[in-house]
């Protein structure tokens with residue numbers, strides 16, 4: 286298929302893979318990189334670096350409504366998830382999680398339970414991507430769970446979990462609750478005073494900070510055996526050794542502050558653009574449908590399944606659109622999305638699904654280009670494959 290005639294850049298609709306760096310984060314990262322100092326050193330330059338880290342911790346804590354001392358900086362959400370599971374589980378009992386979790390939870394849980402597979406329960410979800418509450422309650426009560434890990438928002442569908450009843454049931458059974466909030470933080474307001482989780486993971490690059498930096502929130506007073514993944518100089522109060530990534534952390538903090546300031550405007554603007562994209566696609570492409578549409582979802586995500594049009598062929602036919610077939614984290618893997626299969630899609634339907642994810646810099650003009658490109662690509666692929674669906 287031909288590229289746009291306007292010589293415009295392809296439209297970036299892959300914010301769930303990574304978001305463009307916000308100008309504030311770029312500046313803070315640059316400033317930190319431009320000045321010397323190890324945050325552990327006692328002299329002037331160390332103090333300067335430590336000051337940038339302190340500031341970032343306060344900025345991130347303010348976005349989450351927690352206290353700065355409850356945050357441990359990590360290399361990203363993958364590490365935060367691994368750390369949460371390792372510390373929360375600590376070989377003490379069972380872990381309950383779900384089939385739609387990110388591999389950074391599922392594979393970490395599988396590795397921890399490698400010698401005691403019976404201690405790991407991976408719960409199915411319903412057609413809307415939700416863990417059924419009664420199955421969840423039964424699982425935590427019967428399994429002797431010490432740790433529950435259920436993601437707040439799914440990276441492929443944007444489906445938001447109903448965490449209130451889950452945390453209540455888990456706490457009643459004596460288990461700690463971890464949530465992977467990587468896709469939620471910076472996309473919708475989050476208040477850790479109201480969300481009763483013990484552990485929460487986030488990643489800067491999903492909300493306009495740099496890649497390779499994230500954080501684990503550990504609620505004050507959580508009875509957690511200290512089990513770091515990385516041993517060494519005892520940084521981050523012994524939770525995560527290694528010289529702090531001051532530029533990355535400064536960027537995370539600046540992105541958190543910018544998002545905190547702008548979120549009230551961004552949420553309705555992004556939701557409106559997503560609804561425009563979704564509405565036009567559903568109207569103009571007969572037989573297409575949105576996964577998880579019956580659940581609350583993040584404002585900037587839509588996972589659309591197209592009738593008899595494989596996603597790889599579609600994306601190849603629309604080079605002006607940067608979107609994703611399945612999740613970028615599993616890109617290259619020949620298996621269909623485990624999330625969509627868990628929600629009941631056939632392998633063929635899962636393979637015919639595109640995730641469009643929008644964000645703070647997406648414009649209406651871009652969305653209109655994507656709508657046209659998608660309609661053209663579906664028609665083209667269905668014609669080539671002889672599968673055109675007539676309205």
Ligand code: PMP
Nearest residue numbers: 361362363387389440467488614
């Ligand atoms: N959890 C979820 C839900 C994600 O979407 C991602 C990123 N794809 C991760 C964890 C891993 O985050 P990071 O890139 O910071 O390691």
